[in-house]
Amino acid sequence: AQTVTQSQPEMSVQEAETVTLSCTYDTSESDYYLFWYKQPPSRQMILVIRQEAYKQQNATENRFSVNFQKAAKSFSLKISDSQLGDAAMYFCAYRSGGYGGSQGNLIFGKGTKLSVKP
Amino acid sequence: DGGITQSPKYLFRKEGQNVTLSCEQNLNHDAMYWYRQDPGQGLRLIYYSQIVNDFQKGDIAEGYSVSREKKESFPLTVTSAQKNPTAFYLCASSWQAGASYNSPLHFGNGTRLTVT
Numbered sequence: 001a002q003t004v005t006q007s008q009p010e011m012s013v014q015e016a017e018t019v020t021l022s023c024t025y026d027t028s029e030s031d032y033y034l035f036w037y038k039q040p041p042s043r044q045m046i047l048v049i050r051q052e053a054y055k056q057q058n059a060t061e062n063r064f065s066v067n068f069q070k071a072a073k074s075f076s077l078k079i080s081d082s083q084l085g086d087a088a089m090y091f092c093a094y095r096s097g098g099y100g101g102s103q104g105n106l107i108f109g110k111g112t113k114l115s116v117k118p
Numbered sequence: 119d120g121g122i123t124q125s126p127k128y129l130f131r132k133e134g135q136n137v138t139l140s141c142e143q144n145l146n147h148d149a150m151y152w153y154r155q156d157p158g159q160g161l162r163l164i165y166y167s168q169i170v171n172d173f174q175k176g177d178i179a180e181g182y183s184v185s186r187e188k189k190e191s192f193p194l195t196v197t198s199a200q201k202n203p204t205a206f207y208l209c210a211s212s213w214q215a216g217a218s219y220n221s222p223l224h225f226g227n228g229t230r231l232t233v234t
Contacts, residue, residue: 009158035222042227043206043227043228044225044227044228045208045210045223045225047222050222091160091161104149104166104168104212105151105163105166105176105223106161106223107163108153108160108161108162109160110158110159110160111160
């Protein structure tokens with residue numbers, strides 16, 4: 001079974017600085033997708049960024065980028081120029097790829113709580 | 119606007135009572151999911167449905183039941199058999215398995231259930 005591990009329960013960053021959140025996963029599959037979701041105090045789950053395992057190029061969305069190391073099974077999230085609105089829980093998630101028998105659901109890590117200091 | 123609606127936002131029940139959480143989507147998604155969120159536990163899958171009139175147990179299905187009579191609706195019943203029902207419940211939907219697995223799950227705003 002696949003597992004997702006976020007080893008940092010809490011992180012803190014100064015406004016305008018850069019922070020990296022760690023995520024590792026365990027799988028025997030070669031085809032899969034990885035996601036980072038943000039959950040602010042409103043508890044709405046918001047997609048931050050996604051990465052297809054077959055793509056070598058790291059995904060980027062404005063101030064958010066990932067460092068995807070497939071061999072190491074690592075998928076870290078970098079937030080540049082941190083803003084007060086970035087304060088939230090961040091969840092790393094894994095989804096099996098392909099068709100036939102897959103649930104299609106996401107497997108989540110336990111989350112990292114990010115605080116942003118003004 | 120398309121989206122997922124969960125109601126109510128807060129729900130209070132007495133121990134021993136069954137309670138049903140509503141989830142409706144107008145995104146035309148085939149697949150729907152129920153997750154439970156507890157502090158420090160992340161999100162855990164309760165049930166999922168990839169097509170109308172079919173659903174499968176997730177990792178923590180005991181004490182829960184679902185139905186999928188319509189594509190748009192996937193209600194979750196928390197039964198009296200669920201030993202620790204107090205939690206935050208999130209409903210999600212996505213395109214059918216195989217269509218595009220890089221399509222993300224879309225989430226509702228959640229229901230906070232408190233059982234005393």
